[in-house]
Amino acid sequence: MAILNVQNVTKTYDSGFQALKGVSLDIEEGEILALLGPNGAGKTTLISTICGITSMSDGAITVGGHDIQSDYRAARSLIGLVPQEISLEPFETVENTVRFSRGLFGKSPNPELIDQILDQLSLLDKKKSRIMTLSGGMKRRVLIAKALSHEPRVLFLDEPTAGVDVELRKDMWETVAQLKADGVTIILTTHYIEEAEAIADRIGVINQGQILLVEDKDKLMQRLGEKQLIVELAEPAAVIPPALKKYNLSLNDAGTQLTYSYDTKGERTGITTLLNDLQAAGLSMSDLNTQQSSLEDIFVGMVKETV
Amino acid sequence: MNLQAVKAIYIYEMSRFFRTLMQSFISPVISTSLYFVVFGTAIASRIQEVEGVSYGAFIVPGLIMLSVMTQATSNASFGIYFPKFIGTIYELLSAPISFFEVVLGYVGAAATKAFIIGAIILATAFLFVDLEIQYPLAMLAFLVMTCLSFSLLGFIIGIWAQNFEQLQLIPLIVITPLVFLGGSFYSVSMLPPIWQTITLFNPVVYLISGFRWSFFGHADVSLGMSLGAIGVFTLACMGIIWWIFKTGYRIRQ
Known part of the structure; x- marks a missing residue:
């Protein structure tokens, strides 16, 4: 009780x-x-x-x-x-x-x-x-x-x-x-x-x-945690190849890091296909890591939604 | 009944009084001595006796009442206003206590302080004049009733006040004039007839008259009227306090 x-x-x-x-x-x-x-x-x-x-x-x-x-x-x-x-x-x-x-x-x-x-x-x-x-x-x-x-x-x-x-x-x-x-x-x-x-x-x-x-x-x-997959590129890229547009990737200024946001609660994270497509697009990877969104991100997101 | 809470409030309030013991004692003693010098000596040289009592002795009950009423009011109003002002009122509102217990603690402490000051003034008066109290028990009863009823009034003022100016306002513009015009320093019978009638609308007249009767056996108004006036005044204050706690007026949003 x-x-x-x-x-x-x-x-x-x-x-x-x-x-x-x-x-x-x-x-x-x-x-x-x-x-x-x-x-x-x-x-x-x-x-x-x-x-x-x-x-x-x-x-x-x-x-x-x-x-x-x-x-x-x-x-x-x-x-x-x-x-x-x-x-x-x-x-x-x-x-x-x-x-x-x-x-x-x-x-x-x-x-x-x-x-x-x-x-x-x-x-x-x-x-x-x-x-x-x-x-x-x-x-x-x-x-x-x-x-x-x-x-x-x-x-x-x-x-x-x-x-x-x-x-x-x-x-x-x-x-x-x-x-x-x-x-x-x-x-x-x-x-x-x-x-x-x-x-x-x-x-x-x-x-x-x-x-x-x-x-x-x-x-x-x-449940609400959004994660980011950060892909370190072996060679800097000037632009994101059009074939990867559907992933809403972001490229840092130096062109060495691609960030992909995905939802951990989703049935499919899309990571496997992304990695395949990256390879198909001719981009080679030197490192990978993931980051979980902090509670602050979740909180700010929720409060913004209600305003 | 949460007696522990009543005790806690009472002790806490009294500790403030004892923390400033010297000011608490010296202030009424000095002001009473000054009244005796000004009224008892200067005016007594012109007015020998009132109602068969030396003028110096005649003003003693009025002097005690003057201090007791103002002290009871200011102690009780400050007692409840201070927690409001510094924010500690949250504790009273969130504690398992009833409004009756809160009032009992604060008013009890304020009335006790006023009573102690009244006793000090009486003791000081013995240094200046020959005094005989004809009805000591009645004197004590009147003193206690006055301490309690004016502490109740002070409690109401403390709840009502929203700043220190308002806290001083009622004692300054209502209580002090009523006490001065209530026969503290003269007998009502000394006034012209029209003023005698007007004076009877002043509730303080009844309190001072009854109190003076317990000293000298003579009163401006009948004893029953005096007791009735204190009773009505006390009940009115209690009624207002009951309403305050029921509605949360200026304490609970």
């Missing part, structure tokens, strides 16, 4: 802007889902709606089987949220702000657990420090500590690595991997496709308030 079930959720703001247009989504327990989408796609609205920050116009959402409206206490107690903006009280200490979050979720104080979470996030030595004295990366980790303080089963990370340097981003990925190992279900939104590629089990693409697809990451790569 899915730990999170979103059914046909719509959200229209008072201004008339429709941020979500019938979104449906199932999240399985223990998985990491990366939600990709350009600015204004509806990622944050979707998360805010599930967490109770924004009210939905229509539809239904359950978390752990609990309806987020009629059984909001049970539903929300399962959720931890790391918001996109760094929203922290600057004058408060790390320890107090994390303890406050635990209390808000109805959990009795547990200093050992708070220490353990802070330690896991490399914040233990900063627990008595005021938030205002911390670096941006540390503040982001404090937000994660706050979200984890009540031991949620579902964690939402809204662009957790936005504006974070590469090293810290890798640290964050390790933290996410550790949380997954601890059994936490994670839904993260990101602009960084490499991030989704690196840590997600499944990838969802959202644009203009609609989920375009949700698919297993590897299957997605396989």
